[in-house]
Amino acid sequence: MSGKMKALAILMLVCLVLTACGGGNGGNGGNAGNGGSVSGENGGNGGNAGDAGDGGEVKNEKLIVYTNSNSDGRGEWWIEQARQAGFDIEIVGAGGADLTNRLIAEKNNPIADVVFGLNHMFFENLKKEGVITPYVPSWASQVGENLNDPEGYYHGLVKQAIMIGYNADVYTPETAPKSWQDLYTNEAFKGKYEAPTMLGRATMQMVVAGILMPYMDENGELGIAEEGWNELKKLYDNGLPMVEGEDLYANMAAGKVHIGTVVSGEKFKREQEYGVNVGVVAPEQGVPMVVEHIAIVNGTKKMDTAKRFIDWFGSAEMQGKFAAEFSAMPVIPEAAQQAPDHIKELFAKLKAQPLDWSFIAEHIDEWAEKIELQIIN
Amino acid sequence: MNAQTWKDRLGSLHYGQMLLYAIIAWFVITFLILPNLNVYYEIFFRDGSFSLEPVEKLISSKRAMNSLKNSFILAVSLMITVNVVGIMLVLLTEYFDIKGARVLKLGYFTTLLYHGVVVSASYKFAYGENGIVTKLLAGLFPDMNREWFHGYWAVLFVMTFACTSNHLLFLGNAIRKIDYQTVEAARGMGAGPFTILWRVVLPVLKPTIFALTILTFLTGLGAMSAPLILGGTEFQTIAPMILTFSKSSTSKDLAALLALVLGLATIILLTIMIRIEKRGNYMSVSKVKSTLVKQKIHNRFANAAVHFIGYALFLIYVTPVALIVLFSFTDARSISTSTITWNSFTLENYARLFTSMSALRPYLVSVIYAAAASLLVVALALFASRIIHKYKNSRLAMALEYALMIPWMLPSTLIAIGLVLTFNVPRLIVGNTVLTGTHWIVILGYIIIHIPFTMRMVKASFFSLDHNLEDAARNMGARPFYTFRKVLLPIVLPSTLAVLALNFIKILDDYDLTVFLYHPVYQTLGVVIKNSTDVEAGIIARAMTLVYTVVLMIMSGITMYLVYGRGAKDR
Numbered sequence: 001m002s003g004k005m006k007a008l009a010i011l012m013l014v015c016l017v018l019t020a021c022g023g024g025n026g027g028n029g030g031n032a033g034n035g036g037s038v039s040g041e042n043g044g045n046g047g048n049a050g051d052a053g054d055g056g057e058v059k060n061e062k063l064i065v066y067t068n069s070n071s072d073g074r075g076e077w078w079i080e081q082a083r084q085a086g087f088d089i090e091i092v093g094a095g096g097a098d099l100t101n102r103l104i105a106e107k108n109n110p111i112a113d114v115v116f117g118l119n120h121m122f123f124e125n126l127k128k129e130g131v132i133t134p135y136v137p138s139w140a141s142q143v144g145e146n147l148n149d150p151e152g153y154y155h156g157l158v159k160q161a162i163m164i165g166y167n168a169d170v171y172t173p174e175t176a177p178k179s180w181q182d183l184y185t186n187e188a189f190k191g192k193y194e195a196p197t198m199l200g201r202a203t204m205q206m207v208v209a210g211i212l213m214p215y216m217d218e219n220g221e222l223g224i225a226e227e228g229w230n231e232l233k234k235l236y237d238n239g240l241p242m243v244e245g246e247d248l249y250a251n252m253a254a255g256k257v258h259i260g261t262v263v264s265g266e267k268f269k270r271e272q273e274y275g276v277n278v279g280v281v282a283p284e285q286g287v288p289m290v291v292e293h294i295a296i297v298n299g300t301k302k303m304d305t306a307k308r309f310i311d312w313f314g315s316a317e318m319q320g321k322f323a324a325e326f327s328a329m330p331v332i333p334e335a336a337q338q339a340p341d342h343i344k345e346l347f348a349k350l351k352a353q354p355l356d357w358s359f360i361a362e363h364i365d366e367w368a369e370k371i372e373l374q375i376i377n
Numbered sequence: 378m379n380a381q382t383w384k385d386r387l388g389s390l391h392y393g394q395m396l397l398y399a400i401i402a403w404f405v406i407t408f409l410i411l412p413n414l415n416v417y418y419e420i421f422f423r424d425g426s427f428s429l430e431p432v433e434k435l436i437s438s439k440r441a442m443n444s445l446k447n448s449f450i451l452a453v454s455l456m457i458t459v460n461v462v463g464i465m466l467v468l469l470t471e472y473f474d475i476k477g478a479r480v481l482k483l484g485y486f487t488t489l490l491y492h493g494v495v496v497s498a499s500y501k502f503a504y505g506e507n508g509i510v511t512k513l514l515a516g517l518f519p520d521m522n523r524e525w526f527h528g529y530w531a532v533l534f535v536m537t538f539a540c541t542s543n544h545l546l547f548l549g550n551a552i553r554k555i556d557y558q559t560v561e562a563a564r565g566m567g568a569g570p571f572t573i574l575w576r577v578v579l580p581v582l583k584p585t586i587f588a589l590t591i592l593t594f595l596t597g598l599g600a601m602s603a604p605l606i607l608g609g610t611e612f613q614t615i616a617p618m619i620l621t622f623s624k625s626s627t628s629k630d631l632a633a634l635l636a637l638v639l640g641l642a643t644i645i646l647l648t649i650m651i652r653i654e655k656r657g658n659y660m661s662v663s664k665v666k667s668t669l670v671k672q673k674i675h676n677r678f679a680n681a682a683v684h685f686i687g688y689a690l691f692l693i694y695v696t697p698v699a700l701i702v703l704f705s706f707t708d709a710r711s712i713s714t715s716t717i718t719w720n721s722f723t724l725e726n727y728a729r730l731f732t733s734m735s736a737l738r739p740y741l742v743s744v745i746y747a748a749a750a751s752l753l754v755v756a757l758a759l760f761a762s763r764i765i766h767k768y769k770n771s772r773l774a775m776a777l778e779y780a781l782m783i784p785w786m787l788p789s790t791l792i793a794i795g796l797v798l799t800f801n802v803p804r805l806i807v808g809n810t811v812l813t814g815t816h817w818i819v820i821l822g823y824i825i826i827h828i829p830f831t832m833r834m835v836k837a838s839f840f841s842l843d844h845n846l847e848d849a850a851r852n853m854g855a856r857p858f859y860t861f862r863k864v865l866l867p868i869v870l871p872s873t874l875a876v877l878a879l880n881f882i883k884i885l886d887d888y889d890l891t892v893f894l895y896h897p898v899y900q901t902l903g904v905v906i907k908n909s910t911d912v913e914a915g916i917i918a919r920a921m922t923l924v925y926t927v928v929l930m931i932m933s934g935i936t937m938y939l940v941y942g943r944g945a946k947d948r
Binding site: 125373 | 606
């Protein structure tokens with residue numbers, strides 16, 4: 001027994017020593033060795049460091065960047081690009097809601113320096129809570145009209161269209177639904193589509209916002225007329241619930257469900273991955289277009305680096321490069337040129353549905369709560 | 378009482394002990410009461426006044442009430458089924474003489490290797506519409522509905538078998554402590570095998586069974602992934618709703634309220650159990666214990682039946698694990714459709730593991746956090762149990778016991794938010810420093826959420842202690858800490874080590890709490906895994922989930938072997 005106790009004591013000691021060592025490393029966070037796990041695979045890029053001569057003269061402070069759009073290799077790509085441009089960044093990736101909660105909880109002593117990828121609604125929330133600070137980047141004026149925050153807190157990067165997608169091997173453009181209203185009122189689609197039940201996801205919240213928008217009514221419950229809630233009830237009553245761990249594209253490939261919500265940014269990649277052919281619906285009233293933004297966190301101690309980083313990150317050049325690599329749709333027209341053709345064609349046939357963002361941001365969580373409690377069965 | 382003992386008594390209250398009590402009091406106030414009160418305050422009183430609106434909202438929601446009802450149904454059902462299966466497993470491996478018991482035991486122990494979403498997913502590989510068991514059954518009964526595995530029974534089935542880990546570990550420890558002489562004596566007096574089991578063996582196991590029952594009840598109430606994945610529309614529980622609401626900016630009050638309901642239900646059950654526990658006396662009587670000898674079942678029919686049950690259970694336990702390992706070698710399409718052909722096999726997933734996880738750092742970070750936190754939480758629980766055990770009838774001890782249950786009253790998301798919120802400004806109570814963003818807050822977070830579980834199990838082993846041993850040590854002049862270290866600790870050590878290992882394994886891949894607390898430079902395994910396995914992250918993520926599960930299984934297996942497996946052999 002005493003042997004075991006000794007072993008435990010040693011284990012504890014080792015832990016303490018290791019923790020202490022780890023702490024020592026954290027102090028000089030600017031070290032190249034601190035690239036962390038994600039950038040580890042790009043170790044062979046030493047040759048490029050010389051090319052990035054313009055970044056060499058400034059202080060190499062490590063920036064902590066929070067984002068919800070680092071999956072599918074995007075985080076690794078940005079880390080590598082940033083390194084070539086002379087920036088040392090560490091990415092914290094989490095879902096939009098988690099990230100927003102974390103930022104708000106940390107606001108008295110922020111860890112993050114920059115946050116990007118969140119949509120209007122999250123940024124409105126962050127702005128209201130005093131988490132972000134105004135900064136107008138050098139490229140702000142190039143961004144399409146009405147996409148930046150008029151008060152200069154956050155600025156647009158790329159847009160995502162939230163659409164109805166259908167399996168093109170099962171439906172033709174003629175037999176496919178014409179709009180969300182058509183989808184949930186037409187008997188032909190009853191029980192044949194995935195309803196946006198996972199309201200923790202920003203995409204599903206946008207679908208709901210798009211459907212409720214025409215029914216804005218100051219006197220209605222939570223700003224929405226009775227009629228609007230009835231529409232939503234039909235949406236959920238006639239659809240299938242989303243199942244945790246299942247994915248619309250996988251379900252299409254398996255022949256389970258053939259209609260659901262798709263996002264422009266991932267559609268192309270998923271089609272290839274699952275070997276399905278997905279058509280999208282372009283309704284007359286337009287589709288919700290979500291813009292992902294970038295902002296500086298209030299209270300950052302690396303303000304100058306953060307500003308330089310944002311100027312570089314959102315520039316037409318970088319966003320264009322990003323668009324070409326990940327099938328995105330930048331909000332700067334010059335950068336949008338670089339997007340792959342299939343994305344350009346997609347956006348050419350889509351119309352943006354007019355949405356009152358501040359109204360949605362103000363109410364969306366209450367709507368989600370009402371839907372969870374009273375609308376979904 | 379002579380002068381010498383008085384001196385010892387006074388000496389026993391020396392500064393070390395006082396300091397220890399002070400530390401525990403400080404810990405409870407600072408990290409259990411302050412942040413959680415803070416979070417309740419933020420949630421319920423932010424607008425200046427408290428209202429009953431959230432209660433009305435929940436009561437008027439049919440869906441919320443149904444989900445809540447289902448959670449309670451599941452919790453109560455599991456209390457029965459998990460106890461039945463768990464006790465059966467322990468009897469099969471430790472009490473009855475079963476051929477191949479060692480192999481069976483390994484099979485039953487597989488639940489220790491994986492947890493969370495993967496468990497339900499792996500059962501789906503076996504029993505889902507394309508699962509191999511379903512295919513076998515469909516071969517026998519072509520008319521059967523292939524989508525049979527969902528709803529209440531599917532959830533109950535999966536959770537019953539997935540939640541027996543604690544029984545195997547702790548009940549296994551308890552049954553080994555039975556004095557064989559009592560069994561023989563009973564037999565000598567003409568008691569049959571069943572009577573011995575019921576009147577001699579079971580009573581000794583009671584404190585452990587009580588503790589396990591409470592834990593099972595809580596697990597049932599908080600069930601999340603199994604109902605989400607297998608519950609279908611007809612059997613949804615409340616935990617997913619709590620999670621969604623706890624992340625929303627306006628609905629946190631509902632999340633806190635629902636968690637409070639679940640927490641209170643658990644505490645009520647706990648109070649009942651503590652009452653029963655205090656009434657009884659569960660130590661074995663003999664002072665010189667002899668080791669349990671495995672019992673042969675003499676009735677041939679009964680023997681065959683028990684063997685059959687043992688091996689059937691083995692199959693149930695091993696199938697999902699085997700399928701996880703098998704599917705981790707197949708491409709993503711096979712995984713998402715649960716079908717395997719010869720062409721499905723690939724090593725690509727593992728190749729990707731070595732390129733994307735080439736950095737050792739997240740492993741190291743997680744192992745260090747997990748080791749530090751699990752050691753500290755066990756140490757805390759040992760001292761706290763000791764105090765509660767020693768001053769059984771004092772009010773302060775009672776208060777301590779209930780204070781340590783506070784983490785059951787809030788979802789872990791809100792505990793994390795409470796910590797960050799409370800310690801992101803310098804607080805005098807923690808030396809006027811900021812904890813948010815440091816290693817401490819991560820370790821503290823892990824400690825806090827694992828306190829209730831650790832307490833229950835450590836306390837249960839304390840309550841099966843024999844007071845006379847302690848008295849004897851004291852009479853021979855041993856100081857309290859010496860008694861604790863040399864007499865009491867060795868007896869509670871097996872269970873303590875098991876708790877240590879379980880906590881360690883759970884912390885290794887924790888995500889829900891870590892995501893709010895971790896420092897960006899020190900990514901943990903849980904964060905890295907989540908980043909590359911998120912369902913929204915595409916098809917590769919599906920394959921990688923299984924690969925990481927296998928990696929974690931290996932890590933968990935090594936942990937169990939180092940901490941527990943070898944320890945069991947030592948005795």
